[in-house]
Amino acid sequence: MYNVMLADDEILDLRGLERFIPWEELQMNVAAVVNSGLAALEYMKTNIIHILITDIRMPIMSGLEMSRKALQLHPHLKIIFISGYEDFQYAQQAMQLNAQSYVLKPINDEEIIQALHKVKAQLEQETQRTLLENAYHKTLPAIKNDLLIQLYEGQLDWKANAAMLTEQYGIKLSQSELTVAYIEIDDLSWKLNTYEEHEAKAIVNRVYQVIDQRCRQHDICTLCKLSAHQFVMMVESNQQYTQLLNDLIREIASTFPITITVGLGNAFSSFEQVQISYQQAQKALDFKMLVGKSIVIRYGDMEVNHVKEVQHWEMALDALFVEMSNYHLVQIHDELEHLFTIIRNMNSKVKVYNSFIQIISKLDAYLANINEDLFQMPGIQLEGLHIISKFETIDDIKTWIRKKVFEISELLHLKKQKKNNRLIESINIYVEEHLHENIALRDISNHFSFSSNHFGVLFKQGVGINFSDYVVNRRMEKARSLLQDHQYKIFEIAARVGYKNQTYFSRQFKDHFGMTPGDYRKQS
Incomplete structure (x- = not known):
């Protein structure tokens, strides 16, 4: 309901407006009736x-x-002026105040109702625009996170x-060289096992909040989440920021x-080199197995033989896990x-025993x-792992x-055979319920507790197409259905199927169906 105020020094005119206009049908409420501007x-x-709604001339x-x-x-107030004086000067001044209408006395009910319909349409349009703007601003942190990951x-x-990242998100090159810092929470798989699930999640979230707070204090605006326990950012490559990372640890x-343990890539001075430093920071974290955790590990400090040892070890473990997952017994x-x-x-x-602990952890x-x-699988309990240290060979x-x-x-x-069909069905339901949102592969894989790569493979195996193509297909089909209902404008349909940019929506629709949304609506 929209609140209406009636202001006129002539009581009969006020009562007439209050009684004879169908306010409820207009979804309006007469909140106040006053006979002076001061009131x-x-x-x-x-x-x-x-x-x-006010008379222009009052004492x-x-x-x-x-x-x-x-x-x-109230800057967004809508004003309808009423006057018994057919004087252009008043009308001109009313228009300068962006008045929605100018009605002459004696008041014609139809004329005032028509003016109110016009005002109501403007208010509804402004409300919708405000909702869309608020929704957009709420998604900005997620958009920034996705852009940084990319x-x-x-x-x-x-x-x-460059212009968008610099102007909208404050991401820019520093005068000094930068380096990528890859932060990982250590031993998350078992250190929080004694906590309830919600308590463990709260601890992990607070860790991220502390990291985010320290970044804000030092004007670091490049922090983003890769997962619940892995974060990455760019810092200046100098002693001050190395000290910041050590203090954070x-x-x-x-x-x-x-x-937490931090991996640091090599320094760079142009954004074309960001990916290289990022990959080096990831590799630096691989050395945690050899050099320890809760420290800053610089990629450039690692010896060549360490690099080869870690690479061989990681490749052997990855290959073993893949064959286990695929149930290839010989392999x-x-x-x-x-x-x-x-x-x-x-x-x-010590290295031998530590390697077996690493196998279990990985x-x-x-x-x-x-x-x-x-640790929920039969025969595997955390306390039982101490048996490894008692083996003699x-x-x-x-x-x-x-x-x-x-x-x-x-x-x-055995579990995979039962699970895949149920998973695909759940994914389909989730996508249909969230088509109006930004459905990124990373987000939905986190929702179903999978890595992005594994989720993508599972989905394609079950459905036959990539997840991103599937989402676009569902959006286009829903948009085509909505276009047949003329109560929705094209920009509203775009928002309902997850597009913030109408131009991009129209281009994808044309690529999909061979015609623009407007042309499709005309044909249908």
Whole structure:
């Protein structure tokens, strides 16, 4: 309901307007009836008024003067002037105040109703525009996060988007060199196992809030979330910001039951080199297995032999996990033999034991990406892992690991057969319910607790097309259906199917159906 104020020094005119206009049908409410400009202003100081209907000529304070002051209180106020004087000078002044209508006395009910319909349409249009603007501003942080991820991963054309990133998000090159800092929460798979799920999520969220707060304090506007436990940002490559990262590591360790480790890529001076530094920062974190955690690890400080050792180890583990997931029993055997060949070359008992702990940790992380919990599987309990330290030979440990790997692979195989059909059905429902939103592969994979890559593969296997193509198809089909209902304008239909930019929507619609939305509506 829209609130209306009637202001006129002639009581009969006021009562007539109040009684004979069908206010309820117009979805309007006469909130106040006053006979002076001073009384009108006094009411509007503490109450919301959407529409003001006022006589131009009133004693002490004219309707024109009162309207000027009322607009200062409510800039979006809609005004309809009434006057018994057919004088162009009054009409001209009324128009200067952006009056919606100018009605002469004696008042014609149809004329005033027509003016109110016009005002109502304007208010509804402004309300819709405000809702769309608010929705857009709410999505800005997510849009910025996605743009930054694209920048780090080399998927964003920096030159084409430089103005937007600089002006809208404050992302720009520093006068000194920059480096990418890749932040990862350590041992998340088991350190928070003693907490309830909501408590663990709250801890992880607070860790991110602390990191975000420190970035804001140091004017770092390039922080983004890659996942719940991995974050990345650009910092200046100097001692001050290295100290900031070390301070952040200490603050997290002293405040929370978890720690973070930071990987630093090499310095760069142009955004064309961001992706290289980002990839180096990722690789620096791989050295955590060898050099420890809760520290800053510089990619440039790693020795060549460490690089090769980590690469071989990571490749062997990745290959083993893939074969386990696919239930390839012969290949599982071969990859285990390869992995143990690497382990036998380790020259330290501590390294050997640590390598097996890493196998379990990496396996847990891998299973989490496919929505499985290692420590909820039969025969795998966290406290039971201490048995590894009691084995006296590599062969003893190998026998134990081998048995568990085959058991897990068989369990995954049985669960996968039941799960895939239910998953695709749930994804279809989710997409239909969220077509009006920005449905990114990363977001929906997080929603269903998968990694983006694994989710994309699962979806294509189940549906036959890429997820992004599927979403576009569903949006276009829904848009085509909505275009047959002429109550919706094209920009409203674009918003309903997830497009903030009508031009981009029209271009995609034409690519899809061979004609613009407007042409399709005419044909249908």
